[in-house]
Amino acid sequence: MGMNKWRILLFPFSLIYRIITIIRNKLFDWGIIPIHQIQLSSIGVGNLSVGGTGKSVFIDFLITNFKKEYDIAVLSRGYGRKTKGVLVADQISSSATIGDEPFQFFSKHKDVQIVVAERRLKAIKRLTQMNPKLELLLLDDVMQHRYVSPSILILTTTYDKPYFSDKLLPVGNLREIKSGAKRAEIILVTKCPDQLSEDKIKVISEKLNLTSIQQLFFTKIKYSPIIQNELVNIKLKNIKEHFVLVTGIADPDPLVKYFKTKGLIFTHLKFSDHHYFSANDLEKINKTRKSSKVITTEKDFTRLASLIEKESLFYIPIEMEFLNLEMEIKFMDYLKKKIQIN
Incomplete structure (x- = not known):
């Protein structure tokens, strides 16, 4: 089913949601719900x-x-x-x-x-x-x-x-x-x-x-020009071998594009935002990476650190400018x- 058909089917629910959110905000605006x-x-x-x-x-x-x-x-x-x-x-x-x-x-x-x-x-x-x-x-x-x-x-x-x-x-x-x-x-x-x-x-x-x-x-x-973990920092330009990129964030596209512009060779395993990694997820990651590095985001690192050996798991620091x-x-x-x- 095409996206337009899905939108047509979902439109009534969107309309109901719209009414609910408008009423909720009005209750705040009118002081009925205190702010x-x-x-x-x-x-x-x-x-x-x-x-x-x-x-x-x-x-x-x-x-x-x-x-x-x-x-x-x-x-x-x-x-x-x-x-x-x-x-x-x-x-x-x-x-x-x-x-x-x-x-x-x-x-x-x-x-x-x-x-x-x-x-x-x-x-x-x-x-x-x-x-x-x-x-x-x-x-x-x-x-x-x-x-x-x-x-x-x-x-x-x-x-x-x-x-x-x-x-x-x-x-x-x-x-x-x-x-x-x-x-x-x-x-x-x-x-x-x-x-x-x-x-x-x-x-x-x-x-x-x-x-x-x-x-x-x-x-x-x-994005930082290095990846890091608790043990070591590695410059991206020194990474020549294949690695697995694991993301559980809402929008991994900028990171994927960044790695591609650096000419890096990797397989991307994409999970949903705030995803908690299960035993099946870990099996999939290990099957894909074999013995290669796993690189992830700072946020995902907090959830993967207890599942993957320290020397193999890295994250790439990110800043806003x-x-x-x-x-x-x-x-x-x-x-x-x-x-x-x-």
Whole structure:
């Protein structure tokens, strides 16, 4: 069955979902469901789409830049974890107990408090009790969690698959209608090409139909020229043999393209986002790789580290960059003014 036929069949469900999300948002807008303003300098990050918008890489960017100056914490839902309630990351935490993305943050930033909770308001109260000197809170995946309102809300959307070209679930990948983007004060277009013309920027800006108070910024992905694990770092240019690329993220295409531009020889095993690897998955990976290396993403590394021998499993570090230094400075200056940390 073709894609158009599937969309026709799914359209009634999309219409029902649209009505439900509109009513839910109106209940918040009208104050029938209360919204609690966070009494702490805070940055909320979210999206309209289901995964793959570069949200986690952006959170990592914020952690790296703000922890140098302020006492910060990160609050996430902990999607995919096998636990419930409010949990603070510690030395016995794993991707199973706090979720793969929070565990990735904790693994990279041991000096930052990482907390997961379904009920963010309850977690915020717990955080402020634990650390009265807390200066800045970063909230991951908070766009649709409207029970709390941060100092500023930032929406991430990708260059190749912007939300204005998408459709509502289940026909497309949007969690709510496009007008929900108006709640964000900053729109961050992620995964842009290295060179982006002023004309293209103008076209995207027009299609986003920004309000007078919204700010627009553009970022790109920067992959490391090395792969690494706990034992060793290896330059990509020195990898001549076949390896297996294992991904369990929403959008592995940029990484696949990057490896191909480097002339690397590999087999790609693609799994769903936040995938927990089973015994059958491991058997498939080992059958494919035989004795070769397994390279994966930072996020997937947290779930594969206990399944594959240390000397064979590697990940490639990833960072987010703005299109140019001038844009980054403008973004950081604007953000610091909005959160007003004394």
